Amino acid sequence: METIIPFALLCFTSFFTLTNPLGTMPVFLTMTNGLDERERRHIVKRATIISFVILIAFTFCGQFLFKFFGISTNGFRIAAGIIILKIGYDMLQARYSNTRLKEEEIKAYANDISITPLSIPMLCGPGAIANGIILMDDASTWVLKCTLVGVIAFVYVLTYVILRLSTRLVTIIGETGNNVMMRLMGLILMVIGVECFVGGVRPILLEIIK
Numbered sequence: 001m002e003t004i005i006p007f008a009l010l011c012f013t014s015f016f017t018l019t020n021p022l023g024t025m026p027v028f029l030t031m032t033n034g035l036d037e038r039e040r041r042h043i044v045k046r047a048t049i050i051s052f053v054i055l056i057a058f059t060f061c062g063q064f065l066f067k068f069f070g071i072s073t074n075g076f077r078i079a080a081g082i083i084i085l086k087i088g089y090d091m092l093q094a095r096y097s098n099t100r101l102k103e104e105e106i107k108a109y110a111n112d113i114s115i116t117p118l119s120i121p122m123l124c125g126p127g128a129i130a131n132g133i134i135l136m137d138d139a140s141t142w143v144l145k146c147t148l149v150g151v152i153a154f155v156y157v158l159t160y161v162i163l164r165l166s167t168r169l170v171t172i173i174g175e176t177g178n179n180v181m182m183r184l185m186g187l188i189l190m191v192i193g194v195e196c197f198v199g200g201v202r203p204i205l206l207e208i209i210k
Contacts, residue, residue, distance in 0.1 A: 003144070004143060004144065004147055007138075007139070007144055007147060007148075008147050008150075008151055010135070011135055011147070011148055011151040011152070012151050012154070012155065013188060013192070014131050014135070014189075014192050015128060015131065015132075015151065015152060015155045016155050016158070016185075017088075017091075017185045017186075017188055017189045017192070018084070018087065018125070018127045018128040018131055018189065019051075019123055019124075019128060019155055019156070019159055020091070020182070020185060021123075021158070021159040021162040021163055022162065022169075022173075022181050022182070022185075023091065023181075023182045023185070024118075024122055024123065024159075024163065025162065025163065025166040025169060028044075028118065028163055028166055029166055029167065032113070040164075041164060042114075043113060043114040043118065044114075044160055044163045044164055045160065046114040046115075046119075047114040047115070047118040047119040047123055047163075048119075048123065048156045048157075048159055048160040048163075049156075050114065050115060050119040050120075050124075051119045051120070051123040051124035051156060051159075052152065052153065052156045054119070054120065054124050054129075055124050055128055055129060055132050055152060056132075056149065056152065058129045058132055058133060059129075059132035059133060059135075059136045059148070059149075059152070060136065062132070062133030062136060062137070063133075063136070063137065073134075073137055073200075074199075074200040074201075074203050074204055075200065076130070076133065076134070076200070077134055077196050077197070077199050077200025078197055078200035078201060079130070080127075080130030080131065080133075080134055080196055080200075081193045081194065081195075081196035081197025081198075081199075081200060082193070082197065083126050083127050083130055083193075084127045084130065084131065084189060084190075084192055084193035084196060085189075085190055085193030085194065085197065086193075087125070087127045087186075087189060087193075088185075088186045088187070088188075088189030088190035088191075088192070088193055089186065089190060090186070091182050091183065091185055091186025091189060092183050092186035092187055092190065093183075093186070123156075123159060127189075131192075131196075132148075132152070134196060135148055136148060
């Protein structure tokens, strides 16, 4: 239990921050502008299910991909740390640089925005995928692996609820509150990215020194 709780908290904090449903709300409302509640509910449901399936698939198959392509875990940790650090920095600046869509892009994605760009890369981007692979590698027992899967499922259920209530939440939180929330999550994400980067660099440096 002493191991499970900190691991579960790490999983929840990192995945919720990387998924960033609160930051996705304004973009989601922009993309679904003019749609009724039934259509929005269908889009959110499909997007969260697709994101969950993709993330779980990469989380479990990540080690196989490492072996197939000859990629070391430490090298991936360094790359993932840089990606997570970049996402966190953008969030700290309250920017939507990677998710903001132009009007013509919104029209192009109107037929199936639940897959792209809502699911990929917004709710299930490279940062979340990298985080899932790394945490699965850290999960040394089946209890921790099940905890990881359970936390991912919980995060996407929470994401579904938040996006479903997005119209009300944006009104309550306001633009200022949303920016403050995004900056706080970005700071947390940058710390996780640094830890991930250092965790990959340390073994390589120790091996070089030896």
